[in-house]
Amino acid sequence: MPTIAQGINKKVAYKRQTGVGVIAATSGAQYLRRKQSVFTLKRDTYNTQDEIASHQQLISERQGVQMVDGKLSGLLSPGTYSDWLAALLRRDFTAGASASAVSITVAGTGPYTLTRAAGSYLTDGFKIGDVIRLSVGALNAANISKNFLITGLTALVATGIPLNGVALVAEGPVTGCTVTVQGKKTFTPSTGQTNIYYTVEEWSSDVTISEVSKDMKIGQVALKLPGTGNAEVDFTLVGLDQTSAATQYFTTPTAETTSNVLSTATGALILNGVQNGIVTNIDLTINGQETPMDGVVGSNLRPDAYRKKFLVSGTFSAMLSDSTIDALFRSETETTLVVALASDRTAAADFVSFVLPRLKIKSSTTDDGEKGIVGTYEFTALYNFAGGTGINSELTTLCLQDTLA
Structure with a gap:
């Protein structure tokens, strides 16, 4: 019987490139924890569907320009995804x-x-x-x-x-x-935004298959913060090229992080400046809007990926106890949201926090039934013009702090 590849034996490693088209060197990579990952090489196809021939059958099909579609999901923990989150926010972590x-x-x-x-x-x-x-x-x-x-x-x-x-x-x-x-902080800056590319390898040692994806950019992350359970992350990446080989590309990558997985049971949520104990879950989507460029004549490689503006949106649910949150929606009043998740209950626990200094709730709905009534609220985060140097908030849409970044 042939050896069958098993996900438990696959390892994912990544390293930052110096620029587009420059694959990362083989040393100095970092193994990454995950729930699952799939990096797929995709190519456009062109056939003769519109050509008529006397035999009334399809004559040919060709492959065209390509891209890499990457998906990686995991459990949020301090330090584990800080590189990718900083790349998505377009600014490296720095000391606070x-x-x-x-x-x-x-x-x-x-x-x-x-x-x-x-x-x-x-x-x-x-x-x-x-x-x-x-x-x-x-x-x-x-x-x-x-x-x-x-x-x-x-x-x-x-x-x-x-x-x-x-x-x-x-x-x-x-x-x-x-x-x-x-720890360190990052936020989406108003100037000097970074433009980071990664080389990512999926190494299946049991069948000796290495798939190396190049010029990968972090396009989006969906954060799921349930009232009970682990905090989760779902990354979407886009890239330009992928190669396959029978030997591992990265040599001796650094071992995966060992920090505890975060949950909303150990942390705090501040809505509109007040600690909130009735929010049941938060879903947050951070979208860098990265898209591979169109192909060029003479090459099946796209020249680069382009980006649009940085977008942040999401929803949260809360037990209905008064009309405070609904009133923010009805009056179109801007507010703030801070979420800090700790790795345990000790005084100096590692943590990750998210700050949305300017938030607008765009919908307010409630459910019903023989249970506690829950309201669900959609929101959009906006650029905080009022922040900056000497002000009590950042000049940004989203700020992130990580003790192990």
């Missing part, structure tokens, strides 16, 4: 804001306030939706090195909640503290 030698007073019962005696959170570059930690200084053990999600921000006061839900302790002023945005 930090401020040292700050005098901090902790107050409140949830939400809490972190009031500084001098300086400015805004000037230092902090934003609503940032997850920060306090360190250094003689802080209470309940306040130090704990993920704190900023829900409101002025020059001197950061309002927010601990991501693990464990209370802070009122104290201060405590001098000499450091305030740091954790």
Whole structure:
């Protein structure tokens, strides 16, 4: 009996290219966790359907220009898909804001306030939706090195909640503290957008088949954040070429990440500036609108892929408890959405967060039945003209923070 390829034995690896048409070098690739992946070489076909001959039959069919259609689905975890998400957002991850030698007073019962005696959170570059930690200084053990999600921000006061839900302790002023945005951040910028290509290999060692897809671009990701269950990602990629061989292309790729899968059970959702405990699920589609160009004479390879504007849309469902969300739709009032998902319930857990600083709800419907009534709301994220340097929000449509990026 012949050996049959099994998905459990297939490995997917990727590496960033230096540009279009330049396959990535064989060393330095990264293995990728997944639920499943399929990268398919597709070619246009042309036949003689419109040609008439006396025998009244089809004469020929030819293959034409090609493209690669890529699909990869997985479970969202810190660091695992950060490269692809940054490429989709058109900006590499960079370190977030930090401020040292700050005098901090902790107050409140949830939400809490972190009031500084001098300086400015805004000037230092902090934003609503940032997850920060306090360190250094003689802080209470309940306040130090704990993920704190900023829900409101002025020059001197950061309002927010601990991501693990464990209370802070009122104290201060405590001098000499450091305030740091954790991990790295990216967002779709208004200038200087990146244009990233990847080489992706699917290696089936049991049947020694390597399929290498080149000039791959991240076209879209669909994020599924259910009220119960794992957070999921479904990536769509487009590429220009694929080759097949009997030997593995990438040599000794780095092992897959080991971070915990995220779920909405460990995290927080902030809608319209207020922590929300009735949202049951969120579906978010981030679309880079990448499309392979038309073919050119003399080649079956398309010269490149072109992109259109960056689009973000989605839906969320919430238990119907009042008319607040529906009123946002009826009055066409813009709002904000922040989702932060942690890998566990510890104070300094790894996490991934998404911030939509300018959101418009475009539909509002409710269901019925012998159960709790649920409202479903479609939304579109818009470019936040009001954000930028020295402002409490980013000049962008979507901002992403990842502790392991």
